[in-house]
Amino acid sequence: MTCSTASLPQGSLFTRYGGISGLRSVIMMFYDAVLDSEVIGHFFDDVDMGRLIDHQTRFFAMLMGGPADFSNDRLARAHAHLDLTHAHFDEVRRLLAETLDAAGFAPADRDIVMAEVEARRSVIVRS
Amino acid sequence: MFPEDLSARLLKSIGVGVCLAEAGTRRILYANPTFLGWFPDAASGTDLCEAVGGLDPVRLETDRPFELRTKVKRRTLVIETQLRKAEHDGRPLLVIECQNVSRLRETEAMIDSYAAMVDRRTRDLEREKTHVEKLLLNIMPRSVYEEYTTFGSVAPRLFEPVSVLMLDFVGFTEMAAAADPTVTVGELNDIFTAFDRIGELCGCERIKTIGDCYMAVAGLPHPHPDHALAAARCAVKMMRYLDRRNTTHQHQWRARIGIASGSVVGSVVGIQKYVYDVFGPAVNRAARLQQISDPMEITICGSLMGELIDTFDISPPRTEDLRGFGEVSVATLSERRPAASAIAS
Numbered sequence: 001m002t003c004s005t006a007s008l009p010q011g012s013l014f015t016r017y018g019g020i021s022g023l024r025s026v027i028m029m030f031y032d033a034v035l036d037s038e039v040i041g042h043f044f045d046d047v048d049m050g051r052l053i054d055h056q057t058r059f060f061a062m063l064m065g066g067p068a069d070f071s072n073d074r075l076a077r078a079h080a081h082l083d084l085t086h087a088h089f090d091e092v093r094r095l096l097a098e099t100l101d102a103a104g105f106a107p108a109d110r111d112i113v114m115a116e117v118e119a120r121r122s123v124i125v126r127s
Numbered sequence: 128m129f130p131e132d133l134s135a136r137l138l139k140s141i142g143v144g145v146c147l148a149e150a151g152t153r154r155i156l157y158a159n160p161t162f163l164g165w166f167p168d169a170a171s172g173t174d175l176c177e178a179v180g181g182l183d184p185v186r187l188e189t190d191r192p193f194e195l196r197t198k199v200k201r202r203t204l205v206i207e208t209q210l211r212k213a214e215h216d217g218r219p220l221l222v223i224e225c226q227n228v229s230r231l232r233e234t235e236a237m238i239d240s241y242a243a244m245v246d247r248r249t250r251d252l253e254r255e256k257t258h259v260e261k262l263l264l265n266i267m268p269r270s271v272y273e274e275y276t277t278f279g280s281v282a283p284r285l286f287e288p289v290s291v292l293m294l295d296f297v298g299f300t301e302m303a304a305a306a307d308p309t310v311t312v313g314e315l316n317d318i319f320t321a322f323d324r325i326g327e328l329c330g331c332e333r334i335k336t337i338g339d340c341y342m343a344v345a346g347l348p349h350p351h352p353d354h355a356l357a358a359a360r361c362a363v364k365m366m367r368y369l370d371r372r373n374t375t376h377q378h379q380w381r382a383r384i385g386i387a388s389g390s391v392v393g394s395v396v397g398i399q400k401y402v403y404d405v406f407g408p409a410v411n412r413a414a415r416l417q418q419i420s421d422p423m424e425i426t427i428c429g430s431l432m433g434e435l436i437d438t439f440d441i442s443p444p445r446t447e448d449l450r451g452f453g454e455v456s457v458a459t460l461s462e463r464r465p466a467a468s469a470i471a472s
Contacts, residue, residue, distance in 0.1 A: 020241045027237060028230070035201045042201075049203045049229075053236040058244065067241075067248035 012065025026103040039091040063116040072123045144225035148175040205232045267403035268348040287390035289346035290358035293413040297381045297422040299339035329361035355434045384425040385416025415449040429456025
């Protein structure tokens with residue numbers, strides 16, 4: 001008649017890929033790719049570097065089970081003024097997939113991250 | 128000797144931005160390609176401060192490094208700049224040396240962002256921990272909770288002796304059916320909350336409630352030499368509280384209480400859905416005593432009379448047949464009325 005604590009769930013992708021130290025270079029690669037993109041780069045023309053980095057860091061933490069979690073309402077509000085299209089969203093997907101591949105993510109893990117992004121398409125694209 | 132053309136080639140190829148300007152006129156004499164990549168207006172002959180955004184003339188006097196920001200395509204670059212004074216053929220010169228520290232600053236921004244996220248998450252976890260602690264303290268005594276959080280398990284423990292108080296309400300089911308159930312349950316919650324406070328004052332620990340049944344124990348988790356007295360005080364105060372409440376409320380809550388003493392075993396039961404509970408004959412006997420009680424009556428085991436007779440009014444003992452226990456001596460306990468002589472005086 002004793003009660004034991006349940007075992008902890010398996011680590012998130014964020015933890016498995018080394019947390020912020022392990023993902024630092026991946027986030028930077030994605031940051032560069034987004035800024036250089038002809039399709040979505042212009043959205044960041046007037047965005048302060050600190051804000052953009054903050055955005056990217058939280059984006060990765062959200063997708064990979066790190067210490068950030070945003071409700072769909074909050075995501076929708078944050079992107080509402082940008083009037084994003086499916087083409088913009090597809091470009092983010094493409095750049096992210098390329099970044100994860102270049103960073104050596106296992107295909108199964110990359111697919112998990114991509115599915116997390118896709119799950120938010122209807123929240124971010126308003127059409 | 129360093130070949131002159133090699134120096135020029137080095138200046139052209141290095142990742143450090145270098146610019147030479149006349150100290151007095153601030154006219155640019157030379158800027159290497161890296162410098163021009165960051166500050167495209169820095170052609171020879173132009174004013175250094177006009178060509179380099181953010182380079183205030185006052186800054187030309189400083190010998191400490193400072194940061195300039197410039198935008199190349201969409202990227203804001205952070206350029207660490209160091210000015211040195213030099214002389215060539217008797218002409219005072221300014222040597223401007225620039226390093227691109229954007230990646231460093233971007234990494235710092237990322238760490239700041241992550242630290243803020245972790246801080247937020249830590250605060251959330253702290254709040255959650257407090258919430259969980261509060262919930263667990265509702266279902267188990269603090270000492271049991273501490274054992275559980277320290278060791279991850281709770282060993283069953285014998286408590287001897289203790290007094291068990293069992294209470295339920297007369298006609299609760301009918302009341303819940305007749306009135307709006309949410310109102311009835313809301314009132315039950317108020318009453319149980321008041322009972323918790325009374326229990327706390329009297330040294331009784333609430334163990335559990337099942338529907339309209341309320342169970343508390345005196346002498347657990349810490350031994351209490353006057354556990355029977357504590358349980359009886361608690362019972363009398365609960366009845367007094369209900370009496371007063373009934374004078375001002377529409378719904379009349381009438382309870383029956385049984386008190387029995389003996390040993391119990393306390394333990395956390397269950398793994399996923401766990402609850403702290405106590406087991407033993409005293410629990411069952413208190414339940415039987417409660418069942419044979421009239422509305423607003425407190426029934427005790429006859430064996431407790433000796434301990435309580437000095438403090439409470441106790442009826443002459445009678446024998447009752449309790450299911451599972453056979454013939455048992457029981458008595459009715461009530462609040463001591465002031466003696467007639469005390470009223471007269």
